[in-house]
Amino acid sequence: MTTAAPSVHARELSDAPDWWRQAVVYQVYPRSFADTNDDGLGDIPGITSRVPYLAELGVDAIWLSPFYPSALADGGYDVADYRDVDPRLGTLADMDELIAQLHAHGIRVVVDIVPNHTSNDHAWFQEALAAGRGSAARERYIFREGTGPYGSEPPTDWVSVFGGSGWERVADGQWYFHNFDVSQPDLNWSNPEVRADFVKTLRFWSDRGVDGFRIDVAHMLTKDLSEPLPSQAELDAMPIDGNHPLLDRDDVHEVYAEWRAVFNSYDPPRTAVAEAWVHPSRVPLYASAESLGQSFNFDLLEADFDARQFRTIVADNLALAATSGSSTTWVLSNHDVVRHATRYGLPDAERGDDGRPTLKHGNEWLLSGGQSPTLDAERGERRARAAALFVLGLPGSAYLYQGEELGLHEVAEIPDDQRQDPTFFRSRGIDQGRDGCRVPLPWSESGPAFGFGEGGAHLPQPDWFATYAVDLQDGDPASTLTLYRRALDLRHELQTDEQLAWVEAAGDEVVAFERPNGWTVVTNFGDQPAPLPAGEVLVSSRALDGDTLPGETTVWLRRA
Template sequence: MTTVLDSLSHPTFSTEDAAWWRQAVVYQVYPRSFADADGDGLGDIPGITSRVPYLAGLGVDAVWLSPFYPSALADGGYDVADYRDVDPRLGTLEDFDAMVAALHAAGIRVVVDIVPNHTSDLHAWFQEALAAGRGSAARDRFIFREGLGPDGSEPPTDWVSTFGGSAWERVADGQWYLHNFAVEQPDLNWANPEVREDFLTTLRFWSDRGVDGFRIDVAHMLTKDLTEPLPSQAELDSLPRDGRHPMIDRDDVHEVYAEWRQVFDSYDPPRTAVAEAWVDPSRVPLYASAESLGQAFNFDLLEADFDADQFHRIVTANLALAASSGSSTTWVLSNHDVVRHATRYGLARPARGADGRPALKHGNEWLLSGGRQSDVDRVGGLRRARAATLFVLGLPGSAYLYQGEELGLHEVGDIADEDRQDPTFFRSPGVDLGRDGCRVPLPWTREGSSFGFGAAGAHLPQPEWFAAASVQDEEADPASTLTLYRRALALRHELQGPEALTWVETGRADVLRFERPNGWSVVTNFGTEPYALEGEVVLASADAAPGTVLGESTAWLVAPSA
């Protein structure tokens, strides 16, 4: 009998296609909220394996898994206690191998998250550092400093953590360690050769298990210049981020990635990587170059309104950036850190700063105000989300989808305080609701204690309206968002051609049209009045009369010869 592991020897995709990532559709799985096979309320690796037919039917090219490593979940798994194992609550390495085999057999590649800026405070290295004391080799793997004041009881600087509060934490013997994120996430010292070598080992470990690529968490923060005297927070904030900043986006981080690139290129085909790098646009090509990680996330659409001018500007700028590095760009509308785009597009337009950007990023103005579902135009938000999705899937480059967006899921805003898990919420109670609302476990069926997620309920509460957004419900509806995604991904594979785009004048500022080299055209009406057009519509985000694109919708057209 053929087992799932046997399928690794005959994947349905070409192992010789080293450029598969350039225009791939990558589906992000947040493992703890995708599918629960063992019924403990937490999603797991066998749960993902059980849903491979669904992923294959959706038509994605690759799956990106958010961290599945052993973790205390101080930050949703981004506090990693062991980089070369699976959290026992999520499965085993054998389960991981079976999942990779099943995905490969279905023609789906596997990308995993690497979290190199920091470990968990439960990591063996950090526990060793605590026991070893001042001046030890174990402490040099991290960033320890003496405190200020006569007894060292004040932190070394006034630096503020991303999650709030001091970026320093004092240990029992009086020293302080740096944590740019949660207190349970001590920063690694990337000036230490042992740290660098250990991550090369980790990259080889997962590559040897069949992983096709890596997503690099906060790729711009690894290397640091901690030469005394250390600057104040105000001084840090005032310094330009031009490659010489002490903490952010330093040029020398690419020395690390040059070593990683040697590891990636030692495999056939080479392993891929994509940087999560929140940096100035002029700096993105450094991460996306063939000598560094090879591709970088473009997050601009996460901050954009559903607006023709913004979309046109963002697409034009990011295609130019990709061309300058020789890479392809990435398009993202939702992920595990932001308010889902169906909800963002259903909110009133946020206040904008002098630079034209939202005063608060990622829809957080809604979260900061309490995340009331009544504040959301759910119908309009989903209509705009469907239109934006078809626009993005027509673009050259790779598209990253976040689990549940293919169901048209909205953000779950009304989670009781006692049910929340995100450290952002607990570090700012009553101020920021955090990211739990986009991490609620998926609804697979209309009924059941967790809408088919697992037998014992879900680790975050699911709202009643999930029933109508379940996979079971939407599979039976030819007008559902799931059906739209399936048709779009199938057509994308059929129509996708060279990585090029030509803008076409539409005569209206609120309507964008671009053409791809093979006769494929995408028309998005960002306004509310219908737009007349000529051509054969092969797919639309909203039904319309022939020769019409409705307001807030997108149509795909093909030339007669295409």
């Protein structure tokens, strides 16, 4: 293995056990980041080639979405082997080199673990199909006899997250359960062999230098499938309070307590963050030091660009973090949602009495091919810059999604015959799916696939990607890329602890808070100018004019 000398932007890798508490973590979707073998798919060497870019951006860690062998039925979340690299993306040696390069540049590595289900190509599932009824191999999964004449009907009417039945029949007549795509059979987490194998996987990657793990659908592993099985209507009516048959069960933390013992056996301890879509009161269970240690806060993914919503979300999630003893996380975009530059340029979501969105205009816009409702792209980017600067000023971890530092919008203009997301196909196009945020990045204004790779891109890139290219933004003081670099550099200087104090602001549309070191963050969520507080301007999401703070703008100030 050869490790190139760190760039001038490299920082020393911290050995502090709590490095993750205030880290900026950059999500890399490997197949859409950078391609070096010209097959149209991003790969591990492609990520390695861009480590200097990540170092200059100033992130503390990267989170790698799945890079394991996969048929790509669900963007790599259908895993055929948890302890290898998809040969289209590289080798284990390539992964070792990537980890070494990132560490040499002071960047930690978090990898995705997908424990709820495997791919139907996984050796275990193929063994289960061959072994037949009552076999130990089938006990690793959830197999049941059907109902109706000759067992021809599924065991229940349960619906998959991706649409359609949650059960699939195999050749000998039994049915297996899949919460997601038919190619993703759920594992049986009551089986000791399943639990032992995942411990082996966690140690495999930890021993190779991985610093932490993002746990996919962490709230869905354990299940109570005692007979008689409830109907879908009965499931929907049950409270999700720790005893639901399929979701957010208390006994899942028995699994994570075992994992925590594994993490703590390393120095520094390996970290974990839960993707757990649960009631807020349940989040501290996943974020506690006895369980995974941190949990995603997804509230901002569903929020409008609105002062009241942002302030409430921040206050609520800081309180939850205090309850668990963890730090909170802030997420504006990821691989599963419409990019926030686009969300903020569309009409606000329609909301029910509980404040939750009942209609998200992002999907309506995607269904129209980006024609309706009208996207105000400039406003969306302006708001996105302000929201990013607001979030990066908060205590806790900030998770960035690749391309948001370029101001990228969602891609709506993907022909149906080039879509890949199973959500699109299983919903018969009613849900356009997540392909629009997974389009390969534009690295250069011109050239094949805008610099992604000589062999094109596995999802079509629109012509307008040229205006967001890295080489066009690099060195431009007004670019979104420059804004992110400046903010992350300042954050490393200013972020000393996790304290936040709200300060009085001028009007209901302005939110302001003070951090240690006399650092104040002020955001004007309205569209009219507001008075600019006194202080030295450190960075602003938009050019300032005299002593006013423009609408839809965030500024960081140092108290005079």
